[in-house]
Amino acid sequence: MTMEPVRSKRRPVLIALAIAVVLAVVASVVVIALTNFAGQQRRESLTLLKDERLNALVEARDKIQPAANAYLAAYKKARNVPATREEAEKNSAKERDDFQQAINSARSALSAVQTGNGSSEEAEGIGVAAAQLGDSYQAYLDSMEGLVESYAQFEGLFREDGAGCNGLFVGSKAANLRERQTLLGQAAVPCREAVNQLKQSKNISYVEFARTLDNEIAQLESHAETTAKSEENYNEFVRLKDEYVKKADDATARNASEEELLKIADEVKAFNTRIKNNRSEFDFAAKRYLNGVKEMPTLVEEVFSKNVAAQIKHHDTVIPLRVQVLKDAIDAELAA
Template sequence: MTIEPVRSKRRPILIALAIAVVLAVVAAVVVIALTNSAGQQRRESLALLKDDRLTVLVEARGKVQPAVNAYLAAYKKARNAPASREDAEKNSVKEREEFQRAIESARAALSDVQAGASTGGEEHGIGVAAAQLTDSYQGYLDSMEGLVESYPQFEGLFREEAGCSGLFVGSKAANLRERQTLLGQAAVPCREAVNQLKQSKSIAYVEFARTLDNEIAQLESHAETTAKSEENYNEFVRLKDEYVKKVDDATARNASEEELFKIADEVKALNTRIKNNRSEFDFAAKRYLNGVKEMPTLVEEVFSKNVSAQIKHHDTVIPLRVQVLKDSIDAELAE
């Protein structure tokens, strides 16, 4: 009689546990391998971002400003030929296209930087630094684009088609009321052009347009005051003649002291009105002339002061943003 060996019930359990352990070990090895691979890819991506993409970004920005200057110079030269706005745009189309290529290259470089820094989340040091750089860089590109796109509007403000040159009507008017009327007529198309310029992406143009709009309102106000003062003066001349006649009549009839004192009080009141009117006229006339005289300076300072200050700001901030992003990358690579 053959006795079969009794199989242990623990053996399948042990085998299953062994297989589970092996699978767990294999899975852990796979996870570690994938993690190491992803980490290596991340490090390579960051190195590419720092050494290549940021370099391209800086170089692309360096080509924008010369392209802006070339277009502005070409357009202004064509406009002063003289040429119409349409002809000036045609004669500067080459420079405009070169500027557009420079802007597109800069935007493409910025997109590459954003893509390279996209991992890690917004709270990640690299993500925050990249977002700050993007804001500054995008602001610079928008500003330069606005300078070019709106330059024909800005440059043509005081040419005949915009009507703002009609604001300077002093020598064309026979009197101050006519000057005020002509100024009001010229202000209509001028203000329309100014309102269009307020839509520019250039902060410098927008600030200038707002200032000019305020200056136009001030000129209109001062023109109205001086015109009214001139009319008042003519009325005062008429009243003065009446009072001279009234004094002569009272003297001829040997009028009472009471009547003479009353006439004297009326003359005194008239003199006060004349004095006040003269003060109002002098104040408004001075402000009006100053507004006219300062207008060329206001236009000139758009580029000599405002644009140059904004460019200087970007030239200071953007390199700092680039360096902060590089430092953030170095910090992560060092971990």
């Protein structure tokens, strides 16, 4: 064993070692450069998200409500010409398209924001804030889309060439209460069908209104049945009363026994109780029937004046707050 083989063995090792060290250094430099570059890129994309995409999102939302209003007005105007639902839809097609376009732009503005927030691992705050904004924004778009989509259906509920719910207001068309009940029942069939369709709307204000209206119709039907029955009972009572009077007169005329007279008296008393109960049931149902009919126009009116307005106000409060929170989350991430 001499030195030679050792030296010849050590040299490649040293070379290998040197190469390894150089490689490691180069690799770490590359890693550092890449992460710095990635960090720089991330900062740029966050700045873009905050300054451009979020503003685009807000601007896209600002266009939704005017577009929806324009469509609702155009449709209503076209329908009042008068025109059928199909014609009115045709004549408001431009506004409808404009609205749909506004919705589509808003949806793509939203997806630009959602893809633009980068990996949520690094900044959980941004991910959560963006998801919350997305949730609220989406809900707003869906509800406005539902408002427009189901408007023709809603608007046609109380039209004669629509669902014919105005047939519920029987009024003086009926000769008696049984006829009123029949007419009401006839009007209720197509009306109910339309109401149930409205329950499928994407807009909760329509859905809640449809639920209430459905229950109101059921109440009207039940009260109409009660009052019709009471009226028939009453007619029967008038006939029975004559019978009792005749029976009592007979008994008195032929000097009937006290026992028989008392029995007749008891019958009359029971009869009076029936009349009284019939009357109270009638009053109860009639009062509610009239109230139901009287309040129905208010119910319809409040869909827009109260519920839709409240819904829009809700979104007008929530979405700007969500945007602000996301902006602050980005600022926190960018702080240096």
